[in-house]
Amino acid sequence: MKREGYLSGLAGQAGVFLAFFVAWEVFVRGTGMKEVILPTPTATFATLWAKRAYLLGHTWPTVVAIVVGFLIAAASGFLIAIGIAYSRWINELTYPFLVAAQVVPKIALAPLFLIWFGVGVLPKVVIAALIAFFPIVINTAKGLTSVEPELLQFMHSLGATWREVFFKISLPWALPYVFAACKISITLAVVGAVVGEFIASDVGLGYVINYANITLETKTMFAGLLLLSAVGILLFLAIVLLERYCLSWQASVETTPETL
C-alpha cells in the first residue's frame, strides 16, 4: 500500500512538471511569441542537448561553489549555534549582530566582493556561504535549546557529563531542526553562487545565463536556467536522503512520503 502511494505520488509530481511544460509550449505557440523573448520548452531542450558539452562544462564550477559555500555555512553556523545555545553571554552578544548582518542584502555585496576577491571562485563561495549561514544558526540553536528541561535535570541528577548530555540528548534532539535548516540553506546557496557568477566569474551557469542574456541567446539562457534548477533539486534531494538516513527512526512517522 505504502509503495503504491509513493509511486502515485511520484507520478503526480512528474505530472505537474509535464503540465507546466505543456502550458508553456501552448502559450508560446498560441501567442506567436518570438524565440528571443520566450523560447518554447522543446526549443530549450533541443538547445540543452545541442550545447550539452558547453553547458555541463559550466555546471561543475557552479556545483562546487554551491557545495563549498553551503558546507562552510553549515559548519560555521553549527559551531556558532552551539555557542548561542550554551552561553548566555555569546547569545546576547552575537544575536543582534547576526540579525543586523542578516538584514543586509548579501546580493548587494556581490560587486564589493569583486573588488575584494577579484574574478574567480572566492566571491561566489563567500556569497553562497553568507546567504546560507543564517538559517543554520537560528534553527540549530533553537533545536539545541528545545530539549525538555526536566529531562536535562534528570540526566544531571544521574551525574551525566556535559559531553554525554550533548551527544546522547541535545545533538540528536536538534538534528531534525538542523536538517530543516539545511534544506533552506542549500537552495539559498544556489542563489548565492549564481549571483556571484553574474558579477565576478567567467565560468559557471550564472556566467552562462548572464552572457546568453547579453548576447540575446535566450534559448541558451533558458537551457542554463533548466540545468540550474536541476542542480538545485538534486542537491536538495541529497539532503533529503541524508536526512532520511540519519533520522530513519522518523520513517514511520511520515504518512505522506511525497512531502520532502
Add this chain to the structure above:
Amino acid sequence: MPDAPRIRIEDLDVRYRTRDGWVSALEGITLDVVPRSFVSVVGPSGCGKTTLLKVVSGILRPSGGRVLLDGGPIDPVALAGQFGFVFQRPLLLPWRTALDNVALTAEIVQKERPRADRLAEARRWLELTGLKGFEGRYPHELSGGMQQRVSLARALTFRPRVLLMDEPFAALDEITREAMQGELLKIWAHIENTIVFITHSISEAVLLSERVVILTPRPGRVQEILDVPFPRPRSEALRGERGFTELVEHIRARLRVEGASGGPQG
C-alpha cells in the same frame, strides 16, 4: 535502628524571587521517609509539590532547613545516580527504541558495566512493566500508557535508592490511569526502592502509598501526615473497601477546608 530514615527533611523553606518580591513556595516542611516505603504527597495545584521533589533530589537548593539522604547531605556530585525520575510526560528519546530508552540511565550511571549486561537488565525491567515484545518499538509506536511504562522502567533499571514520581499518571485517560496504578502496585512488590509520589488524585494516593502527606496551598506546609493501614501486597480490590473510602473522604475534607480558607487554588 531499622527505621533510620532514607530521606529526612528538616524544617525546609523554599522561597523564590518574582517581580512582586519574595514568594514562599514551601514553609517549615519536616518529614521522614523510611527505606522501602511509599509516601505520597497530595495538595492543590501550585502548593509546591514539584518544588519539594526538586529539593529532595538536589536540583534546587533550599532557602532554609536541610534534606538528608541516609543521614548525609544532598550533594549533587556525590549523590549522582541515587534518584530515578518519572514525570507527568514520558519524555522519552524519540530516536531510541523502548529498550534503548530504558538502558539510557544505566549507560550514564553504570558505565563500568558491560553493555550486554545493561541491555539484559533493561529487558528485564521492560518485562516487569508489562512491555515484553515491545523492546524494538519506537516511542511514537507506543500508546501513552506504554510510554509511561518505558519511563518507569528507565527510572528503575539502574536501581536508584529513591524513585521520585511527579504526577506520573495525571496525563493518562482514566482507564489507563487505573490500569497503571494496578501495575505500579504489582511492580512495587518486586522492588526495594523508596518511593516519593506526587499526585493530586486522593484515591491514587490512598491506594498506592503507606503514608500520605497533605500539603496546604501556597505556601506549602505539612497539614497532616496520615498512615494508610492496608497491608502489602495490595491490589485494586482495595478501592471497594470501606476503610479506603473513609480515608479518601477524610483527606478530601481536609483539602477542602484548607482550600476554602487558604485563598485561591490553581
